[in-house]
Amino acid sequence: MGNGTIMEIQTHTEKNVVLKRFYPHRQKISLLTYAHGRINVSYNLKEQGHRIWPGMEISGAIERLHDSWNISEIKIMQTPCFQNxxxxxxxxxxxxxxxxxxxxxxxxxxxxxxxxxxxxxxxxxxxxxxxxxxxxxxxxxxxxxxxxxxxxxxxxxxxxxxxxxxxxxxxxxxxxxxxxxxxxxxxxxxxxxxxxxxxxxxxxxxxxxxxxxxxxxx
Known part of the structure; x- marks a missing residue:
């Protein structure tokens, strides 16, 4: 993505699986997406990173700037609820x-x-x-x-x-x-x-x- 170009590559309806969270040390999560595979994405404080856990399926606006991925407007679409x-x-x-x-x-x-x-x-x-x-x-x-x-x-x-x-x-x-x-x-x-x-x-x-x-x- 040259010249600082930002491109949105995900819509709000696409599911992305949370593989790992880095909170509270970093405002970042690792996602498995359909279009780009595994990516590490950053988010800002207003996204309330404490509520995002591995195994959740989330959606949001995912953007890439150079070699960094960012996600905003995060929505939790599904949370695994295995009682076992x-x-x-x-x-x-x-x-x-x-x-x-x-x-x-x-x-x-x-x-x-x-x-x-x-x-x-x-x-x-x-x-x-x-x-x-x-x-x-x-x-x-x-x-x-x-x-x-x-x-x-x-x-x-x-x-x-x-x-x-x-x-x-x-x-x-x-x-x-x-x-x-x-x-x-x-x-x-x-x-x-x-x-x-x-x-x-x-x-x-x-x-x-x-x-x-x-x-x-x-």
Whole structure:
């Protein structure tokens, strides 16, 4: 954006997922947007940064000036309200992975839509047993990591198909039917193999020591 030109690139109706907040140290948040991927945006004091939390879906007028992004007129469109504490832990894990794995200013629509599916799937998984819920979350983590394109997927390629089938089942079926469908499909998941692959991927990340959610879940 040369010569100080400002260009508005988002409307007030487009959802952007909050990945990380830097408040109160900085008036800044990290967002996953559809058009520009992960971006770090600044906001002014009147936007009340204390009310913005990771996992929220927000809209606003997003502008770019040179290499900096700014957001104004922030509106909170959706707030995750998972009553299950473990659901919130896994959500923050996925958001943390997005923050560290996704490059800045690089559109990743497949990850954007994955997050939309993830919210929906978790909302409909309330009737699963705790161990089934863990298996579902781990499958979602595997799907995210494969979407980054950074890892060989030969040994877990069948899990991609499994995720797609389960996600479609949660979308197409009512609550009771989708749970039965999930229970049938999840038997194909090998928990030890899944966790080993996930941890191998995470350990290779140069910022692994900065991850705050890994030790709580694996």
């Amino acid at each position: 504490h473990n659901h919130m832990l896994w959500l923050h894990h996925i958001l943390e992975l997005c923050y560290y794995f996704l490059p800045l200013d690089n559109p990743v629509p497949e990850v954007y839509f994955f997050l939309q599916d993830y919210y929906f799937i978790i909302e409909k998984s309330k009737k699963l047993t705790p161990s089934q819920q863990v298996g579902l979350h781990e499958l979602c983590v595997i799907r995210f990591l494969t979407l980054t394109g950074a890892y060989h997927i030969t040994h877990i390629a069948n899990y991609i198909s499994l995720f797609n089938e389960i996600a479609q089942g949660f979308i197409d079926f009512d609550d009771t039917t989708c749970i039965e469908y999930y229970e049938k499909k999840i038997t194909l998941l090998q928990p030890a193999k899944a966790r080993t692959w996930i941890m191998d991927c995470l350990q290779k990340h140069p910022m692994i020591k900065a991850f705050k959610t890994v030790h709580d879940l694996y």
